[in-house]
Amino acid sequence: MLISKFKQFLEPFNFPFFTDKFIGALRHRIYEIAGAKSSLENLQVYFQSPSSFFVKVVVKSLEDIISISYTFTVTDILAFPVNSEALLTTKRLEINLLLPSDEPKIIDFLSDPDVWKMRGQRYSPIENIHFIYQNHSDPVPWYKYNFAIRTRRNNKPIGFIGFYQLSQLDSVMLSYGLSKTYWGLGIMSEALAVCIPWFVTSQTVRELVAFAEVNNHSSRRLLQKLGLQEYGLLENSKFSADPNNMSQFIVHKSSMP
Known part of the structure; x- marks a missing residue:
């Protein structure tokens, strides 16, 4: 809702990716103050003619509630880097x-109870997607990014793929989700078939870890088809949407050059 309203508020400013740049710049500031796990409690934005915005935010960090005020100029916002180019194609x-402007569509399909169940993980908002842009010139490992899966026909985001670093520095978890509208069409198989090899050959990882609900046979078959080895049940899994339904734990060990 916040992003949708924000897009409407910024419609008069007809700059490419202006909403994405604004949210990215704002998240970067919040990350610096409150950390990546912070949550936004309140946001007020006022346009100050002719070319700046006054922003007041209330953020809940792991330790405290923080109130922050900023002034962003249009020049500041336009300078914030956003990469919208296709990285992979099929x-x-x-x-x-x-x-950020993709999030309402992602939130919409992740909120479907059937998608919750098949992902084996209850929906929670995607946190601070753009805090990784904090180092504008320094290379950032790909596992800190979430990727959008789009149709080439209309560029609509219909799913996502994420790589998350686990406690071991060379162990990475794969996560993904797809709109129910596109189930059964081989979309996720097509996306992961190019994304996983590209990732494991460009990053220094020892393990790529994934999970699937025991009853999610299609996802289990997909992971096996992609070369991930099944290692059995993961007891007391925090990923299970149903506490009484154990999740399947799958690991793929990659030998990096």
């Missing part, structure tokens, strides 16, 4: 970085 799909 016959039907484009894969690129997930932008």
Whole structure:
């Protein structure tokens, strides 16, 4: 809701990716103050003619409630880097970085109870997607990004792929989700078939870890088809949407050059 209203508020400013740049700049500031796990409690934005915005935010960090005020100029916002180019393509799909303006569509399909169940993980908002842009010139490991899966026909985000670093520095977890509208069409198989090899050959990882609900046979078959080895049940899994339904734990060990 926040992003949708924000987009409407910024409609008069007809700059490419202005909403994404504004949210990215704001999240970067919040990350610096409150950390990546902070949550936004309140946001007020006022336009100050002719070319600046006054922003007041209330953020809940792991330790405290923090109130922050900023002034952003249009020049500051336009200078914030946003990468919207396709990183990978297939016959039907484009894969690129997930932008803030994509989040309402992602939230919409993740909120479907059937998607909750098949992902084996209850929906929670995607946290601070763009805090990784904090180092504008320094290379950032890909596992800190979420990727959008889009149809080449209309560039609509229909799913996502994420790589998350686990406690071991060379162990990374794979996560993904797809709109129920596109189930059964081989979309996720097509996306992961190009994304996983690209990731494991470009990053220094020892393990790529994934999970699937025991009853999610299609996802289990997909992971096996992609070369991930099944290691059995993961007891007391925090990923299970149903506490009484154990999740399947799958690991793929990659030998990096």
